Amino acid sequence: MSRGESTGRCVVWIGRPSVEEHFGLIRAGWRTLVADPARHEAELPECGDAAIAVVDLRASAQAAVRILTGLREAHPGIAWIGLTGSRTPSGDPCVRRALPHAFEIIEGTSSFGALRQALMRVPGDVDAVQEEDAPSLLTGNSPAIRALSQNIRKFAPVELPLLITGETGTGKEMAARALHQLSPRRAKPFAAINCGAIAANLVQSELFGHERGSFTGATARRIGHFESADGGTVFLDEIGDLPLDAQTNLLRVLQEGTIERIGSCQSIHVDVRVLAATHVDLEKAVAQGRFREDLFYRLNVLRLRMPPLRERTGDIELLAQHFLDAFRESYGTRARAFSSSARKALNAFAWPGNVRELMNRVQRAAVIADDALITPDDLELSMETPCGDRDSLGSARTSAEREAIVDCLRASAFNISECARRLRVSRVTVYRLCKKHQLALDQLR
Numbered sequence: 318m319s320r321g322e323s324t325g326r327c328v329v330w331i332g333r334p335s336v337e338e339h340f341g342l343i344r345a346g347w348r349t350l351v352a353d354p355a356r357h358e359a360e361l362p363e364c365g366d367a368a369i370a371v372v373d374l375r376a377s378a379q380a381a382v383r384i385l386t387g388l389r390e391a392h393p394g395i396a397w398i399g400l401t402g403s404r405t406p407s408g409d410p411c412v413r414r415a416l417p418h419a420f421e422i423i424e425g426t427s428s429f430g431a432l433r434q435a436l437m438r439v440p441g442d443v444d445a446v447q448e449e450d451a452p453s454l455l456t457g458n459s460p461a462i463r464a465l466s467q468n469i470r471k472f473a474p475v476e477l478p479l480l481i482t483g484e485t486g487t488g489k490e491m492a493a494r495a496l497h498q499l500s501p502r503r504a505k506p507f508a509a510i511n512c513g514a515i516a517a518n519l520v521q522s523e524l525f526g527h528e529r530g531s532f533t534g535a536t537a538r539r540i541g542h543f544e545s546a547d548g549g550t551v552f553l554d555e556i557g558d559l560p561l562d563a564q565t566n567l568l569r570v571l572q573e574g575t576i577e578r579i580g581s582c583q584s585i586h587v588d589v590r591v592l593a594a595t596h597v598d599l600e601k602a603v604a605q606g607r608f609r610e611d612l613f614y615r616l617n618v619l620r621l622r623m624p625p626l627r628e629r630t631g632d633i634e635l636l637a638q639h640f641l642d643a644f645r646e647s648y649g650t651r652a653r654a655f656s657s658s659a660r661k662a663l664n665a666f667a668w669p670g671n672v673r674e675l676m677n678r679v680q681r682a683a684v685i686a687d688d689a690l691i692t693p694d695d696l697e698l699s700m701e702t703p704c705g706d707r708d709s710l711g712s713a714r715t716s717a718e719r720e721a722i723v724d725c726l727r728a729s730a731f732n733i734s735e736c737a738r739r740l741r742v743s744r745v746t747v748y749r750l751c752k753k754h755q756l757a758l759d760q761l762r
């Protein structure tokens with residue numbers, strides 16, 4: 318059994334996986350160690366990986382159970398999943414004794430998706446979950462995503478506010494959900510509120526609730542998100558869009574742990590952890606007087622920076638295959654993998670819309686692909702266009718221009734006229750900039 322040096326999650330496969338199974342697991346982000354029944358024991362990695370055993374009972378079932386027994390003696394807490402098939406000797410006393418202890422039995426492994434889902438479901442004590450779940454929630458194996466997963470694990474149990482920064486589509490909300498799931502609050506609500514999507518005059522009521530008759534239209538008492546998420550986590554997305562009066566009340570939640578519903582002066586104690594996300598530069602917003610400095614410092618105790626996809630190029634193929642596999646589980650598409658030119662195009666592209674754009678392109682490609690292998694055309698990634706010119710995209714000026722246009726498009730809800738007005742350029746210029754920076758509007762929306 319080979320040993321890696323990294324930390325993360327790991328499958329110990331007791332048996333002989335097929336090539337598809339072995340590579341399927343690796344592609345899905347699982348570090349996979351094979352314990353061949355011809356050898357007599359399975360070792361767990363000595364590198365801090367959390368491990369789940371997959372015990373292949375389809376062939377050499379007795380030998381596999383023997384190895385499992387040794388493994389469980391050394392590591393009594395290890396969860397294992399059994400794979401059975403028509404050739405599994407169900408009458409074998411050794412197999413019969415082992416089976417009731419399996420976390421899950423999967424019959425036949427024609428559906429690799431069923432195994433992958435079972436692996437994701439394996440529970441454990443908090444420590445084990447912290448080791449195993451964070452990376453599985455954030456697909457990726459790059460140094461950037463591993464470092465991020467480590468920080469998520471460290472920050473999850475700490476009852477402090479946290480600020481998540483990163484470009485659009487980098488997975489800020491996903492990281493917030495992972496944090497909640499790894500925290501002691503995971504059995505309580507997770508309330509995600511997009512501050513930028515609520516009309517400014519309704520934000521306070523959404524967050525903190527209101528009493529009947531407190532304003533025109535308030536025909537009944539309303540409980541706000543902070544109250545209904547009591548005991549859990551409130552995720553404030555696009556916190557930079559929060560109006561100043563709501564910022565003042567949020568500061569009170571963070572300082573005193575209390576809220577007041579609109580129209581009431583009664584303080585209500587709430588026990589919530591606040592996670593906030595922004596794609597804008599909050600320091601700049603503070604300097605411009607659009608964001609309270611004291612609130613910024615309260616929120617910015619812990620910080621997670623979501624890396625843009627172009628900084629984690631090692632993950633692009635892994636994510637693409639992950640999205641394709643997930644799509645195939647729901648829809649029977651012909652496409653199974655990516656042609657080598659498609660892989661090149663995926664790796665060369667600059668991904669202004671980050672993981673979301675990758676997911677959208679892969680899903681659309683899966684629908685339109687005529688073949689088992691997805692082509693660059695299916696992905697609408699032309700190899701001739703200069704999209705792979707990372708040097709030029711990497712230049713500070715070009716990169717700043719791209720960010721500015723993406724930010725403005727976002728702030729304008731991808732309305733070209735509005736974006737042109739804000740940038741004080743013509744609509745034609747907006748379209749030209751989109752083309753220059755490979756911004757496919759339908760992908761970003």
Ligand SMILES: Nc1ncnc2c1ncn2[C@@H]1O[C@H](COP(=O)(O)OP(=O)(O)OP(=O)(O)O)[C@@H](O)[C@H]1O
Nearest residue numbers: 454455456484485486487488489490491596672673
């Ligand atoms: N590491 C990842 N593994 C799998 N899916 C991911 C990953 N990161 C992001 N995604 C997917 O990409 C999409 C965008 O993620 P998410 O909504 O968390 O991004 P965001 O940073 O909040 O974007 P925005 O700033 O536009 O709100 C989601 O569908 C999410 O499931």
Ligand SMILES: [Mg+2]
Nearest residue numbers: 489490554594
């Ligand atoms: Mg988001």
